[in-house]
Amino acid sequence: MTTASNNDLIVGIDLGTTNSVLAIVKDGVPEIIRIEGHPTMPSCVGLGPDGELIVGQRALNQLVASPESTVQSIKREMGTNHLTTLGAKSYSPEEISSFILRELKNHAEAFLGQPVQKAVITVPAFFDEAQRQATKQAATLAGLEAVRIINEPTAAALAYDAASLTNEKLLVYDLGGGTFDVSVVVVEDGVVEVKASFGDTRLGGDDFDQCLIDHTVAAFKKKHGIDVTTDLKAMRRLKVILERAKCTLTDEPYVKVEEDYLSGNKHLKLEISRSEYEEMIDSYLQKTLTCIHKAMTDAGLVPHQLDKILLVGGASRTPAVARLIETQLKIEPRFDVDPDLAVALGAGIQAATLSGAEIHSILVDITPHTFSTSTIDFSGPVERKICVPLIKRNSPLPTAKSEAFYTLYHGQEEVRVDVYQGEHVNPDENTLIGDFLVRDLSNVPAGNPIILKFDLDLNNMLKVTATEKISGKTREVVMDTREHGRHFDLNEARDNIRGLVGKDIDVESVVDDDDNDEDDYIDTEDSMLATAKDLRKRCDVLIKAGLNEEDASQIEKLLRQSTEAIRDRSWDALLEVNDTLSDVLFYLED
Numbered sequence: 001m002t003t004a005s006n007n008d009l010i011v012g013i014d015l016g017t018t019n020s021v022l023a024i025v026k027d028g029v030p031e032i033i034r035i036e037g038h039p040t041m042p043s044c045v046g047l048g049p050d051g052e053l054i055v056g057q058r059a060l061n062q063l064v065a066s067p068e069s070t071v072q073s074i075k076r077e078m079g080t081n082h083l084t085t086l087g088a089k090s091y092s093p094e095e096i097s098s099f100i101l102r103e104l105k106n107h108a109e110a111f112l113g114q115p116v117q118k119a120v121i122t123v124p125a126f127f128d129e130a131q132r133q134a135t136k137q138a139a140t141l142a143g144l145e146a147v148r149i150i151n152e153p154t155a156a157a158l159a160y161d162a163a164s165l166t167n168e169k170l171l172v173y174d175l176g177g178g179t180f181d182v183s184v185v186v187v188e189d190g191v192v193e194v195k196a197s198f199g200d201t202r203l204g205g206d207d208f209d210q211c212l213i214d215h216t217v218a219a220f221k222k223k224h225g226i227d228v229t230t231d232l233k234a235m236r237r238l239k240v241i242l243e244r245a246k247c248t249l250t251d252e253p254y255v256k257v258e259e260d261y262l263s264g265n266k267h268l269k270l271e272i273s274r275s276e277y278e279e280m281i282d283s284y285l286q287k288t289l290t291c292i293h294k295a296m297t298d299a300g301l302v303p304h305q306l307d308k309i310l311l312v313g314g315a316s317r318t319p320a321v322a323r324l325i326e327t328q329l330k331i332e333p334r335f336d337v338d339p340d341l342a343v344a345l346g347a348g349i350q351a352a353t354l355s356g357a358e359i360h361s362i363l364v365d366i367t368p369h370t371f372s373t374s375t376i377d378f379s380g381p382v383e384r385k386i387c388v389p390l391i392k393r394n395s396p397l398p399t400a401k402s403e404a405f406y407t408l409y410h411g412q413e414e415v416r417v418d419v420y421q422g423e424h425v426n427p428d429e430n431t432l433i434g435d436f437l438v439r440d441l442s443n444v445p446a447g448n449p450i451i452l453k454f455d456l457d458l459n460n461m462l463k464v465t466a467t468e469k470i471s472g473k474t475r476e477v478v479m480d481t482r483e484h485g486r487h488f489d490l491n492e493a494r495d496n497i498r499g500l501v502g503k504d505i506d507v508e509s510v511v512d513d514d515d516n517d518e519d520d521y522i523d524t525e526d527s528m529l530a531t532a533k534d535l536r537k538r539c540d541v542l543i544k545a546g547l548n549e550e551d552a553s554q555i556e557k558l559l560r561q562s563t564e565a566i567r568d569r570s571w572d573a574l575l576e577v578n579d580t581l582s583d584v585l586f587y588l589e590d
């Protein structure tokens with residue numbers, strides 16, 4: 001259905017809470033695909049004035065004017081049942097994220113001039129199974145196969161390694177809009193090995209914004225006696241201006257926060273100092289310090305053994321972050337790779353490696369969580385349910401571990417296997433990520449051995465196999481978070497978003513179904529995209545060789561139209577622009 005080269009093409013995507021970034025490796029060099037001239041695209045989704053889907057900067061632009069039709073920071077809801085209402089419908093986090101991924105896919109296709117169907121997508125190292133599954137499902141909905149889900153700090157380390165090429169021990173401190181991760185990474189002879197990861201999926205720049213919002217709301221109430229927290233529009237305006245103010249405080253000691261008519265005829269006028277702000281966010285920064293210590297302990301390292309500390313994620317630009325790290329760990333942190341782009345560049349490098357490109361780095365990733373099953377502990381004064389870990393936190397991926405468990409009763413016909421994620425001995429303190437029954441066991445005395453095997457793949461996806469040793473009877477289950485309080489059905493989701501993404505979704509259904517009669521339709525699109533790419537190359541040759549102003553301007557205009565047609569997946573327009581370009585080139589090349 002697609003050409004071999006299309007199948008090999010994999011892009012790297014940093015699907016961020018605040019911004020998303022696209023990267024590829026071109027001629028051996030990792031490169032960001034700019035979106036409308038910018039290296040990052042706001043992870044913002046909305047409905048435009050005519051109810052049409054808008055994504056990225058356009059959606060962010062309408063956040064204040066149409067807060068009810070715009071959604072931000074959806075990554076924080078991944079893996080939950082949260083629903084976002086846009087217009088007359090509600091959408092799951094997977095569906096909203098799929099709109100962002102679809103937009104990135106379209107931009108990648110417009111830039112590369114060929115279909116993009118595969119991606120390496122990054123997630124916070126501390127994302128659990130449900131959050132990782134949700135990310136994969138969002139990709140599928142967007143018509144992308146997430147060939148690998150990698151941890152953000154790991155990706156950042158890959159990007160860093162590509163820039164430095166030396167053997168060293170690194171601490172990657174990744175503070176984004178919504179999540180915080182810290183990883184200890186060892187780079188040795190081109191192998192990037194993550195030794196330990198720790199983090200908090202609900203800590204980031206958004207929390208810093210919230211501190212400033214709370215402070216400002218209180219100051220406004222004190223001055224005017226008005227509580228603006230119930231006014232959605234005013235709150236969205238505050239979010240926008242205070243996020244800007246926060247970034248100003250990175251570079252300046254004071255910021256003036258002014259907004260006319262914030263509530264009725266009352267204006268907001270306030271000055272905030274950097275030291276006041278730093279006090280507000282101090283408890284969050286201390287939390288990041290606790291995570292650093294946990295990761296260092298897990299990696300078996302003390303701070304002076306670290307060679308470098310790498311800061312990643314937009315919120316790590318906050319000066320108090322670098323100061324805290326320097327005073328606590330006595331190492332000056334560095335921003336060698338742009339903190340906003342490091343993760344995507346690493347994803348791009350990993351994507352290129354998976355496509356078969358020669359890249360010197362090899363990635364050794366780890367699981368940030370312990371996976372266990374529960375059993376009854378009879379050793380104490382009272383019997384109690386405890387968790388027995390099979391795969392321990394920070395094990396290198398992929399990994400497989402087996403353990404024997406035994407039936408409790410004579411003639412026991414079935415056993416229930418509970419699978420937990422988390423670090424506690426008490427199952428109630430961990431997350432139950434799956435359970436299943438192994439039935440029709442042999443009729444034998446108590447102590448019948450059941451071998452439990454946990455296989456964790458490179459995407460941190462867990463497969464559990466239970467085998468009755470004496471009969472070889474086996475039950476294999478891929479942990480599916482949908483069975484545990486989460487309802488997500490890909491086809492239902494496709495139906496739900498069809499109204500917004502229209503024909504695209506039909507095209508993907510066709511791609512899924514090899515026997516579909518409409519294969520020709522896809523081939524036509526693929527060949528149109530291939531033609532567009534070929535024409536683009538021919539134009540480049542002509543432009544480099546030198547054209548007169550009029551011809552150059554005509555070619556540039558047509559190339560712009562081609563890019564827009566690919567981005568909008570407007571096949572009729574692409575056909576037309578391909579034809580015109582082909583005619584123009586025919587005369588010019590002559």
Ligand code: AMP
Nearest residue numbers: 018019176177205247250313314315317
């Ligand atoms: P990321 O998820 O890595 O894109 O990071 C986004 C977060 O970084 C948001 O909370 C931004 O407000 C924050 N951020 C971006 N630039 C700065 C800056 N110069 N100073 C402080 N925070 C920033």
